[in-house]
Amino acid sequence: MSRTNDLLKIRDLLQRRRRDILSATLGAQRELTALKDQDRDPEYEENAQAELADYTLSSLMEAQRREVMMIDAALRRMDTGVFGSCVDCGYDIPIERLEALPFAIRCEEDATRHELELRGGPQATPTL
Ligand SMILES: [Zn+2]
Structure with a gap:
């Protein structure tokens, strides 16, 4: 298969994934609304559980x-x-990498370097 076909296949997967997420979000939204509706529950424990579910859903x-x-x-x-081209070196990112990481904007080598710079750089900010 050509690279163009592979890229189209990834595009297809991304669009399908996007639709799935959006319908899942709608479901979560509905659950969240249902939780908010039973706000007045006098049982403290159930409230705590609802809050946890609320937090998890959020x-x-x-x-x-x-x-x-x-x-x-x-x-x-x-x-x-520009999809599939490394933002640092401009070369094509291997299709295997894109299939595994469709959001990758760097080739493996540049991604590793970028990570090291982020972590080891003088302005490195601590991550949680
Ligand atoms: Zn690169």
Whole structure:
């Protein structure tokens, strides 16, 4: 298969994934609304459980929102024809890497270097 076909296949996967996430987000949204509706529960324990579920759903939705943003960015890169090219060296990122990491914007070598710079650089900020 040609690289163009491989890229189209990845685009297809990303679009399908985007649809799946959006419908999952809708489901989570509905659950969250249902939880908010039973706010007045007098049982403290159940409230605590609802709060935990609320928190879990909220962070799930936050993760989904972030993934949709990454998918949109990848689709935009496809539209402008820069998807699959390393932002550092400009060479094609191997298709195997893109299939495993469709959001990759660097070849493996540059990604490793970039990570090291982020972690070891003088302005390195501690990560949680
Ligand atoms: Zn590179």
